[in-house]
Amino acid sequence: FEIRRKYHKKELLPSCYECDQDLTISGSKNDRLHFKHKSQHNYCILTDESTSPLEHEKFTEILRLKESERHKQLKNKIGALLHEVDGVDKSSIVIDDKFIIRGDEKRRPDVYCKYYDKELVFEIQLSDLTLGYILSRYEFYKKHGMYLIWILDNFDIRNQGTLERDIKYLTKYENFFKLDEKATDTLHLECEYKYPFLTEENTFLQKWLKTSITLSQLKFDSESYQAYYYNYGDNKTEVEIQQKKRIAEIEIERKEAAIKQ
Numbered sequence: 001f002e003i004r005r006k007y008h009k010k011e012l013l014p015s016c017y018e019c020d021q022d023l024t025i026s027g028s029k030n031d032r033l034h035f036k037h038k039s040q041h042n043y044c045i046l047t048d049e050s051t052s053p054l055e056h057e058k059f060t061e062i063l064r065l066k067e068s069e070r071h072k073q074l075k076n077k078i079g080a081l082l083h084e085v086d087g088v089d090k091s092s093i094v095i096d097d098k099f100i101i102r103g104d105e106k107r108r109p110d111v112y113c114k115y116y117d118k119e120l121v122f123e124i125q126l127s128d129l130t131l132g133y134i135l136s137r138y139e140f141y142k143k144h145g146m147y148l149i150w151i152l153d154n155f156d157i158r159n160q161g162t163l164e165r166d167i168k169y170l171t172k173y174e175n176f177f178k179l180d181e182k183a184t185d186t187l188h189l190e191c192e193y194k195y196p197f198l199t200e201e202n203t204f205l206q207k208w209l210k211t212s213i214t215l216s217q218l219k220f221d222s223e224s225y226q227a228y229y230y231n232y233g234d235n236k237t238e239v240e241i242q243q244k245k246r247i248a249e250i251e252i253e254r255k256e257a258a259i260k261q
Helices: 002-008 053-065 069-082 131-143 162-168 232-260
Strands: 023-026 034-037 100-102 105-107 111-115 118-125 146-152 175-179 189-198 204-213 219-221 226-228
Touching (some): 002 023, 069 175, 105 131, 131 146, 131 162, 146 162, 189 232, 204 232
Parallel strands (some): 118 146, 146 175
Antiparallel strands (some): 023 034, 100 105, 175 189
8 A cells, every 4th residue: 555655646656577567556455556557548468358377477577587686697698798799789788678670569578689681589488488478578579580599498408398499389490599608709599309210221210419509590480489409300301301312212212123033
C-alpha cells in the first residue's frame, strides 16, 4: 500500500519489464495488490489470455533471472568483447537497455549490435523457456531482419531438455552456442553441432562435436535469419545421398562378382 500511495502521488512510474508499457497498481477485495497493464495497451506476452498459469509463471521466472548476477555477468562480458570484434559498429552495442520498436511491438534483447550490414541480437537463457516464448522472440527478430543468437549456459548436449530441443529444432542447422569464457581477446562462442558421417560399412551415424569460433566464422541465412557455424541439415542430406550411391555401387559390384563367378 505504500507503493500504491507513491504511485498515486506520481512518485513511482512502474512499467512492464517485458514490453515497457506503463502499468497501474490494482487491488482486489482481499487486498492482493498487483501491477496491471493499462486499458487499451498494445500486445504483451504477459497479458496474452491464451497463456496458461504455468507458462505465465515461467515467463516471470525468466524476467527474474534477467536480474541475476550470472545473467548480468554474461551480458556484460559479451558486450565488452564485442568491442574487440572487427566489423562491429562499437557505437551500436547496447546491453539490456534498448527496446527495439517495430510498429506496436517491442523487444529488449540482452545484447544488440550491428555487425557489418547485419543486426545481431543475443538472448541469454539460464532457465527453461516455453516454446511460446522462444517463438515470440524468434519470429519478431526474423520478421524485422535481425539474427537471433541464443546463448545457453548450463546444458548437457547428451541430456537435452525441452528447452534445448525447442531451440535446436527451430531451424535445420541445430547449432548450440555458449560464451567461451576462456577467450579474453575478442568474442568467442563455443559451438556444439551434430556431425553426420558414414562408417566403412556404409552405416549412417551422427556425433556431437564442439569448437570455439569467432563471429567471422559464422554464416548467416537471410531467409530464416539464423546464424550458424555448421549446416547440419544440408550435410545430413549429402551424407544420405552418398550412402544411397554407395548402396547402388555395392549392388553393382555384387552382380559383377556373381557374373564373374
